[in-house]
Amino acid sequence: MASRISSFWNLHKFSILLVLASLLFYTSFAYELVRTDFIKLISLFFALFFLTFKLIQFEKWNFSFLLISGILFRLIFLMVEPNLSQDFYRFIWDGELVLSGMNPYLQTPDAIMENGQILLANASELHNGMGSLSARNFSNYPPLNQLLFAISAFLGGKSIMGSLIAMRSIIIMADIGIYYFGKKLLRHLNRSPHLIFWYFLNPLVIIELTGNLHFEGVMLFFFVWGLCFLTTNKSLFAAIVFACSISVKLVPLMFLPLFISYFGFRKSIKFYSALGLITLLGILPFYSPELFSNYTNTVGLWFSNFEFNAGLYNIIKQIAINFDVKPWEIIKTYGKLIPFIIIGFVLALTFLRDNKKLSVLISSMLWTLALYYFLSSTVHPWYIIFLVGLTVFTDYRFPLAWSLAIILSYSAYANPEFKENPGFLLIEYLIVFGFMAYEIYKLKGKKLLIRKN
Numbered sequence: 001m002a003s004r005i006s007s008f009w010n011l012h013k014f015s016i017l018l019v020l021a022s023l024l025f026y027t028s029f030a031y032e033l034v035r036t037d038f039i040k041l042i043s044l045f046f047a048l049f050f051l052t053f054k055l056i057q058f059e060k061w062n063f064s065f066l067l068i069s070g071i072l073f074r075l076i077f078l079m080v081e082p083n084l085s086q087d088f089y090r091f092i093w094d095g096e097l098v099l100s101g102m103n104p105y106l107q108t109p110d111a112i113m114e115n116g117q118i119l120l121a122n123a124s125e126l127h128n129g130m131g132s133l134s135a136r137n138f139s140n141y142p143p144l145n146q147l148l149f150a151i152s153a154f155l156g157g158k159s160i161m162g163s164l165i166a167m168r169s170i171i172i173m174a175d176i177g178i179y180y181f182g183k184k185l186l187r188h189l190n191r192s193p194h195l196i197f198w199y200f201l202n203p204l205v206i207i208e209l210t211g212n213l214h215f216e217g218v219m220l221f222f223f224v225w226g227l228c229f230l231t232t233n234k235s236l237f238a239a240i241v242f243a244c245s246i247s248v249k250l251v252p253l254m255f256l257p258l259f260i261s262y263f264g265f266r267k268s269i270k271f272y273s274a275l276g277l278i279t280l281l282g283i284l285p286f287y288s289p290e291l292f293s294n295y296t297n298t299v300g301l302w303f304s305n306f307e308f309n310a311g312l313y314n315i316i317k318q319i320a321i322n323f324d325v326k327p328w329e330i331i332k333t334y335g336k337l338i339p340f341i342i343i344g345f346v347l348a349l350t351f352l353r354d355n356k357k358l359s360v361l362i363s364s365m366l367w368t369l370a371l372y373y374f375l376s377s378t379v380h381p382w383y384i385i386f387l388v389g390l391t392v393f394t395d396y397r398f399p400l401a402w403s404l405a406i407i408l409s410y411s412a413y414a415n416p417e418f419k420e421n422p423g424f425l426l427i428e429y430l431i432v433f434g435f436m437a438y439e440i441y442k443l444k445g446k447k448l449l450i451r452k453n
Contacts, residue, residue, distance in 0.1 A: 038414035089129035095149030121158035144247035208382035243278035
């Protein structure tokens with residue numbers, strides 16, 4: 001036994017030291033970091049990214065070693081409150097609301113607190129913690145996400161920490177599922193299965209999902225599972241799990257037109273019918289005449305009211321301001337145009353590109369989502385995790401560069417007035433667009449963005 005341990009140490013001592021260093025950095029990130037300490041935040045994050053790069057480089061064929069390492073990194077965060085996001089208060093609030101038999105889409109937290117008739121566990125702490133912006137708006141989380149919140153609140157036993165542990169357990173299991181199905185999908189696409197570790201060990205993924213309790217990973221789990229069903233021509237099962245993905249986060253909705261060219265018209269009708277039926281069944285428990293107006297109005301705020309870490313939008317805004325256009329007028333008009341631009345782009349990819357191969361279909365999804373985030377007025381760091389998940393199945397790597405550079409957006413929290421630093425935003429998007437331009441040039445002649453065979 002001792003000789004086996006000695007032999008393992010001699011073979012993997014540098015990698016073990018990298019894992020130990022990463023565990024120390026993640027511990028510091030989870031238990032000691034205050035989000036206003038921007039220098040410490042980016043120092044830890046960049047160090048973790050470098051350690052991850054070296055770890056994958058040294059052990060990329062040692063799947064068990066990297067899998068266990070990724071799980072250990074996540075377990076560091078298991079029993080600590082998120083320090084970069086307060087969204088978890090709203091998650092628990094919605095979960096407690098569902099458990100009490102209330103519809104989270106019909107009353108705002110402010111209205112419930114003013115009414116005073118509904119007693120939720122830890123109501124005051126949750127209401128104060130979620131912040132005024134969330135408290136005055138209806139929930140914008142889809143039905144399956146609400147179910148996961150309710151399960152977490154139930155397992156938490158009216159304890160905030162208990163609910164956090166339950167949510168983290170769900171998110172960690174989803175990431176392990178992404179590892180499992182992602183590896184299978186990579187093999188089907190004739191790509192190296194070790195590429196999945198660029199998702200599984202990515203510091204942004206670990207910190208924003210397990211650490212800050214965002215559910216993009218659960219959405220991505222169902223989505224990657226659905227892609228695996230496509231590899232075995234099980235379109236009905238694919239439709240079911242794609243519907244689950246949409247019912248966690250709405251993002252996959254923008255990919256739906258692409259399946260017309262993947263399946264063909266007749267088969268796509270069956271696919272859309274099954275997907276639509278499952279989605280509607282998920283909505284039924286929450287249905288009310290006010291549901292859709294409340295939900296769409298809340299989701300619409302992200303298009304027409306909020307600004308954070310925007311790319312092309314900031315350029316357009318500065319140009320418009322020079323022509324004396326008011327900033328609040330710009331975002332409302334701009335927000336109305338974005339859906340039409342994305343729909344036009346998706347339809348172009350649907351009918352001008354050959355998406356019959358799964359690899360091409362995934363590439364079309366990647367470019368659709370990338371364009372949406374390039375144009376969006378709000379790009380929180382956890383948003384691009386879906387891009388990181390998709391990119392490992394394609395020839396492109398610019399989302400990985402973005403997963404490093406996007407940490408610069410947290411500079412806004414270092415400012416008492418929550419004011420973004422234009423210099424950091426410029427650096428972030430120069431890295432992303434520069435890397436993307438290089439990859440497009442490098443792949444020119446091999447892969448065209450829009451092509452029809």
